[in-house]
Amino acid sequence: MSIPNLLTGFRFVAAPVLLWLAWNGRGFAFMALLAVAFLTDVLDGFVARLTHQVSDFGAKLDSWADIVNYLTISVSCWWLWPDIVRREALFVSFIIASFLLPPIAGFLKFGQLTSYHTWGVKLAAASVGLTLYVLFLGGPAWPFRTAAVICLLAAIEQIAITLYLAIPRSDVGSIWNLMNRNAR
Incomplete structure (x- = not known):
C-alpha cells in the first residue's frame, strides 16, 4: 500500500472515532481529530504527485473517503451542536x-x-x-x-x-x- 493511499485510508479509520467522540460529547477532541483528517485529505494528493504514485485507484479511494468524511461530519456536528x-x-x-x-x-x-x-x-x-x-x-x-x-x-x-x-x-x-x- 502506498503512502498516499495510507493517508487517504486514515480518514476511513478516523470516521468511527469521530462519530464516537461526537456521540460522547467530546467536541474539542472531535475538532482536533477532524483537523488531522482534513490534513491527510490535503496531503494525500500532494504526496501522490510528489512521489509519482498518482493512480485511478487512489483518486477513487480519495473520493470515497471524502464521502465518508463529510457524512461523518454531518452526523457528528448534529450530535455536538x-x-x-x-x-x-x-x-x-x-x-x-x-x-x-x-x-x-x-x-x-x-x-x-x-x-x-x-x-x-x-x-x-x-x-x-x-x-x-x-x-x-x-x-x-x-x-x-x-x-x-x-x-x-x-x-x-x-x-x-x-x-x-x-x-x-x-x-x-x-x-x-x-x-x-x-x-x-
Whole structure:
C-alpha cells in the first residue's frame, strides 16, 4: 500500500472515532481529530504527485473517503451542536447535497464513482474545513454560508463534467480545462 493511499485510508479509520467522540460529547477532541483528517485529505494528493504514485485507484479511494468524511461530519456536528445545525440547516443541506449529488450523477451515467478533484472542489473542501471551525467555535455564520455556496457551485461543475464526458476520467482540473482541451 502506498503512502498516499495510507493517508487517504486514515480518514476511513478516523470516521468511527469521530462519530464516537461526537456521540460522547467530546467536541474539542472531535475538532482536533477532524483537523488531522482534513490534513491527510490535503496531503494525500500532494504526496501522490510528489512521489509519482498518482493512480485511478487512489483518486477513487480519495473520493470515497471524502464521502465518508463529510457524512461523518454531518452526523457528528448534529450530535455536538444541534442548535447551530438547525439554525444553519439550509446551508448544511447545500453542503450535504454538494457531496452526494455529483457521485449520484456519476453512478447514473457511468455506473461508478467519479473522481474529478477539480479546483472548485478543492476550494470548497478547504472553505468548509476552515469555516466549520469558525462556526462551531462561536464565530459568525457568514463564512460557513459562503463556503456552502462554494460547495454548491463546485457540485454543479462536477455534474456538468459528468454530463460532458463520454467516459469517466479522474483528476479533471475544471470544466473549462476539459472543454478547452477538447476544442483544440
